[in-house]
Amino acid sequence: MTYKVAVAGCTGYAGGELLRILLQHPEVEIGVLTGNSSVGERLGDHQPHLAPLADRIVAPTTAEELAGHDVVFLALPHGTSAAIAEQLGDDVLIVDAGADFRLNDAAAWEQFYGSPYAGTWPYGLPELPGARDALEGSKRIAVPGCYPTASTLALLPAVAGGLVDPTQISIVAASGTSGAGKAAKPHLIGSEVMGSMSPYGVGGGHRHTPEITQNLLSVTESEVSVSFTPLLAPMPRGILATCSAPIVGDVSTAIARATYEAFYADEPFVDLLPEGSWPQTAAVVGSNRATVQVVADLAARRLIAISAIDNLTKGTAGGAVQSMNIALGLDESTGLSTTGVAP
Amino acid sequence: MTYKVAVAGCTGYAGGELLRILLQHPEVEIGVLTGNSSVGERLGDHQPHLAPLADRIVAPTTAEELAGHDVVFLALPHGTSAAIAEQLGDDVLIVDAGADFRLNDAAAWEQFYGSPYAGTWPYGLPELPGARDALEGSKRIAVPGCYPTASTLALLPAVAGGLVDPTQISIVAASGTSGAGKAAKPHLIGSEVMGSMSPYGVGGGHRHTPEITQNLLSVTESEVSVSFTPLLAPMPRGILATCSAPIVGDVSTAIARATYEAFYADEPFVDLLPEGSWPQTAAVVGSNRATVQVVADLAARRLIAISAIDNLTKGTAGGAVQSMNIALGLDESTGLSTTGVAP
């Protein structure tokens, strides 16, 4: 069977990556593509890399245009998904690449997003224990944020396995600039970002902080406290998340590796690298793969876990398609690749 | 008075940056330039940006060539400085950009460098309490490592002021590729580093770890424990050090800022940025300036302190010249600039 799929928000980076992946997906037919300020224009003018769709014309993002599809991906500004979802009805699988339905804590939502709380949808991080059950057959999916995907995959086995004190977690995650979207802002022009590393949203203010905390809370009885610092790195794609927390008890690198190995043994898209190899973002560009490595620093009594993902693929569009596959009952890996485009 | 200065190791990045700065130094005359495999070649073939010295011929690194100078900078492989220093005698100011005389813990030296311990020289980080006294009139200077410079400047006021628990320090520092030197190694070629972030020396193994610890120990009675993770970033120059530690007691951002402000009030090369501004490496490229910012994350109960430096300037050659100025009794800022080359 072929599923007819629409993408709302087709001219941005998330929309473009969704289309790149959907073009390779054997069970999917790409239907309407909608936008906002670009309505009536050729997709090729906005996504010059999507040659097979170059002559598609951008339609307006309305329920009328999006109707008649089996799956609708939303790559829209925060706060707009609920209204569209309601209009589309309960029979359509809606996959929201935005944040609207990620947080189960209404207060945290309002504090970090400043808009009315809309509730939660099944969370599209299949590697999170229990997530696949919730996704199977679901008609709604909340795609995780890119930083939460990278950070959670790095820390999950350690927190679930009780290897670390989850009240003292530190995360420093460097992201490529596509994570900031396609809007032209002065600090994002090439002249400013090339050759520069800089932090932003420091001190607990980044919106992905409560999402990371929520994910880790799902695998521990303990409290969880996360210090999260995002960095803007001079590259278009990729996230490298460097995570650490105090070791609890007697945890060697060997024990940590065994824990991670077991945790991810059956995961098609998470690889614990061989000892001595470290994640590098270039190796996962364009792939849905997360690479992870872990080491116990016995002098500092801290476990260091590092992950690399492509923020647009595993961190957004690839993760969205992976979850869609589960929801539709397809093989989870359909249309997704673990092969990166490097160098 | 004009000081005659020699640079041993003139074809590498540290040597090149030393010469770039010395060319602007009004009290200095550049004498002999020595190298190893490049002996007899034009400097212009190795340092095409140093136009005024293009036709200088590289001499061999011997005591004979280096004799007759008031100041000798050593930018040599580890373990080679002691022998040369001994031959040059006690009247010459020797500034060692290498690691040989940085650590006061012989065991740590042997563990991290694997060669015989040579002792210590006055440590060229003038911002460290007491350092200027030791540097004044000294004939020997050990230039700090680039990561220790960035990390120490970010953490010093917090540790000295007792704002944080120094036994739980986490540092993630991203460096431009010039920090790895000029030797051609497969993982450092442009095709590999452009578009990629990757860690190395993870888990406490990087040689700069004990040096950072030693610096922080000098301002606290407490034990100090540092988890240090260096990252290779896709840019030629710059270090962004993201440091954090648990807050002790009631420390707000305002208190932290006041502490930093006071600590660095008289420092010519360290700037606490205005609240809301964050260090970015591009702004300090080519300058001897370190920018610092600090914030208290009260939710995570962690203080975040971030610094940016140019690894080759303040992190190596600029810091070396700053210390030389102190040793010679010159104004500390002579020949050094706080203006970066951006964008």
Added chain:
Amino acid sequence: MTYKVAVAGCTGYAGGELLRILLQHPEVEIGVLTGNSSVGERLGDHQPHLAPLADRIVAPTTAEELAGHDVVFLALPHGTSAAIAEQLGDDVLIVDAGADFRLNDAAAWEQFYGSPYAGTWPYGLPELPGARDALEGSKRIAVPGCYPTASTLALLPAVAGGLVDPTQISIVAASGTSGAGKAAKPHLIGSEVMGSMSPYGVGGGHRHTPEITQNLLSVTESEVSVSFTPLLAPMPRGILATCSAPIVGDVSTAIARATYEAFYADEPFVDLLPEGSWPQTAAVVGSNRATVQVVADLAARRLIAISAIDNLTKGTAGGAVQSMNIALGLDESTGLSTTGVAP
């Protein structure tokens, strides 16, 4: 039917890109992978992006190892293909990504490559008139150079259509650093190439010059003279070829566009962009697509034709697989994509 395919030279960039594409090819089974200094090592240590092949062990490049395959790709140093081909016999399809069998002018070969002339094999640029006929059923394929692919595709319709004087052709082509291969050379390390544009092989000395000339000669009765200047650009992948030549007679942009449109109407991998759009290398990264644009500068009386390709895909490995498909009688596009990975 599934073809069993070997790749000799699997650890370099051409070999890695061949494997990336072959992993997506539905009619291919990847057989032995051979190398030289890396024999016995995991492929994952050399090509960390090729996750599905990470645990493959590199075999030695010998006829014994390569025997028993339907197709053997050679990504080897110049001058080594002939001996291997002879040992493998006439039944095996050998696709040589090296230069050994590209030039039909023995004197030019010897002048530019300095080794004995080995002859020619059918030339794997299907867009060249007559090339498909020669490739169909062939057991030998000489894969074009990356610059010749980009330059030829930009100029072919103009020269074939008599729009320009082919004795006054100027080509300036900027390439990503992967074109220089994976060998660690001082001028190719990231610190040197990031932030820098530089030419090399200027003045007619680059080995791809006679190959470009040969291609253009095949579509004109005129003499052909090409001034070719390659530039090293600070990016891992991509070639942008800016080509120009004096206009002959009355050639407007409209006429030129019509000529190009007709010439490439049936080509699956060459796109004349809409008027006003210009090729950009990022849009074709990872794809087998060449984008082309042409304009008549009536003031300067010169036709400007510009193309963009991925040097490793359409410029090497993708072009190789495209030609393999033709030789095997498969659909020419099998396993190849026109979708790029951007941003």
Added chain:
Amino acid sequence: MTYKVAVAGCTGYAGGELLRILLQHPEVEIGVLTGNSSVGERLGDHQPHLAPLADRIVAPTTAEELAGHDVVFLALPHGTSAAIAEQLGDDVLIVDAGADFRLNDAAAWEQFYGSPYAGTWPYGLPELPGARDALEGSKRIAVPGCYPTASTLALLPAVAGGLVDPTQISIVAASGTSGAGKAAKPHLIGSEVMGSMSPYGVGGGHRHTPEITQNLLSVTESEVSVSFTPLLAPMPRGILATCSAPIVGDVSTAIARATYEAFYADEPFVDLLPEGSWPQTAAVVGSNRATVQVVADLAARRLIAISAIDNLTKGTAGGAVQSMNIALGLDESTGLSTTGVAP
């Protein structure tokens, strides 16, 4: 004597580079800094690398603010300089980094800039024969465009010396992104420019085309026809101009080099590189130096001349200060450096 200098347009890249250079200029005192949308803001918020001026407040660009200075630099949008100059009077040295007074052909001005023609001022390319005479004592200076500076310096000796046919000139010049200014435009954000080469203004439409032609016309009796293609390169700074033209008569590389050597023998900021060395933009970043190399391609019968400059320094602000020095009767090199910041 110290000259009091104002900079109008202090928040853009040209303004920032002017200030960076003026900070090093021993005969200059930096006076008022004016802007437009940034009036009342700290300069440090716009130019974080200019530490010594961080707390300066941006004033409005009015004749009142600019009055009382010896020198006023204008880094303003095209078409706005004439009105300000008139208000400031004839006693003030006005150095216009914009295009308003560059072209002596009113028709060309109107065709390329689409605004009323304002006339010409002495042209600030001292290396152009006769330029210094016109600049000495002048109260008005038109700073050349960045591409014309690079292209003219590459071609001048060849055209002046009759080595080439100036009716068949081809220029392909790759520029860093700062040449496009600081305005946030979608195609200039980091995600789009990193990893990509792309052309723009192709086919004779770029505004710098008539300026290049005008410069070359000043040294030849022949007609001049220039095909000019600018490329956007993934780096913040630098221009590499690859220029070529048919050789006239018997011109070897040796003859060409001798011609260039003689032409630039006394120029403090133009270096013909040793044979075999080629210009690279990284070596001139932050310097006022232009590097040039030339070779005769006897097979293609074309002379190739290549230059590298920093578009913001020699190409804009450094060239402006060099001309200011001449106008004021100072040593031409005052405050300017030939040392680049590399890597």
